[in-house]
Amino acid sequence: MRLDFKNRLLEAARTFGTPLYAYDWQTIATQLERLQTAFGSAKIFYAMKANPNLGIIKRLNALGVGFEAVSGGELERAILAGATGQQIVMNGPGKLNADYTRASEVGARIILDNADEAPRAARYAPKIDTLIRVNPGLKVSTHDHLATGNASSKFGVSLADVPTAVLNAEKAGLNVIGLQMHIGSSIEDPNDYVEALERMAGLAKHIGAREVFDMGGGFGLQFNLEPLATLGHQAAHAFGAEQLWIEPGRWLVAESGVLLTEVLEKKKTARAFAVVDSGMSELMRPMLYGAVHPMENLSASRESVTLDIAGAACESGDILGKDVQLSDPNIGDILCISVAGAYGASMASNYLTRPRPAEVLLENNAWVVLRRRETVAEILQAEHA
Ligand code: LLP
Secondary structure, eight states: HHHHHHHHHHHHHHHHHEEEEEEHHHHHHHHHHHHHHHHTTTTTEGGGOOOOOOHHOOOOOTTTOOOEEEEEHHHHHHHHTOOOOGGEEEEOOOHHHHHHHHHHHHHEEEEEEETTTTHHHHHHSTTEEEEEEEEEEOOSOOOOOBOOSSSSSSSSSGGGGGGHHHHHHHHHHEEEEEOOOOOOOSOTTTTHHHHHHHHHHTHHHOOOOOOOEEEEOOOTOOOHHHHHHHHHHHHHHHHHOSSEEESSSSSHHHHGGEEEEEEEEEEESSSEEEESSSOTTTTOOHHHHHHOOEEEEOOOOOOEEEEEOOOOSSSSEEEEEEEEEEOOOTTOOOEESSSSSSSSSSGGGGGGOOOEEEEEEEEEEEEEEOOOOOOOOEEEEEETO
16 A cells, blocks of 8 residues: 555544545556556456446546446446547446447447347347457356356356357347457456467457457456466457457556444454444455455554454444454554455445445545445435335
8 A cells, every 4th residue: 555645544534434435546547557558559448346436437537548337327427437439338248228228329339248139239229339258168266256257157158159149249230349258356367367368369260350359357466467468469469359458447446445444342252353333334345255355453553463353234244354463453443444446335335224435535645525425314315104
């Protein structure tokens, strides 16, 4: 974490309250530069599901970044962020009729996830530029919930069915500009991409030359991007494709963000706990994927203790961190939960009628509020007694 950012976090917690998502623009900008340096001419379609906050996507778009959208709502966000149609690619295994229509209206491209999807797509988005999502049928090195390129996942078209999918799309009058893959998120072993890209390149002899090759996202934060980029460009080359597309989400934003939370209680059962004012409704990842987020006590430097950091929900699984070593927290201390810029706020919910946290961004040394804290009244407003 950038020290200048870290040094401002207690002030942010005091000013805006907790739980609070705080992001560092400089970290996002640096991650973007690293991508651009490694991938050169590739087009970046940020997978906004990682963090769709308008303030973030507007800033990214101002730097030329396009978007991958997987719902009508995300499509509207991309448009609001200033993206042109060519900067948007609409993806997902269950698109609504209205999604095709809107994608067509704004001139976005779509990714077909199914060999039989074309007729419905063509009815609502005639002649739209299309990519086919391919499932390369690998064993992918990540949590089961995050692996999408394995043969049994619900995603994409199996290798053997790709020629049929292309034919079906062309018969329906769609323009198949290329193929796409996305093998999963938080991929641990870069060799998964070597294997996947080889399999993809092998399809060139079956479907011929195409303009675009899209290698998806999922890049592990520890990856050396240069060899990955070379492989991506080689796969694009196999199709004679002028454009390599990438769809990073986590890579761009994960390390830019923290969740700040206040210690409410300390207690002991058979284990020792600090109970904090965040939990599974603010940050789902530990409970859903067993994700480990680094944590530290920002308020004080005391002797180090080992504790579980627990949320307030009436569920035993609502633990943000197990066996966390940190400076012995007092009630009222502020803990910092790191690497929370991706799939943190975007997956926060109103479970237990908890308002979603505020989100703030440190930009040019000043805090900008990107989303104010939700209120209970707002949550209740949509309901009828
Ligand atoms: N492209 C497609 C088609 C995707 O489905 C995804 C993520 C991405 C790109 C971006 O993947 P990334 O670069 O962010 O790994 N909620 C989970 C992650 C789910 C990812 C879903 N798809 C988590 O908290 O880890």
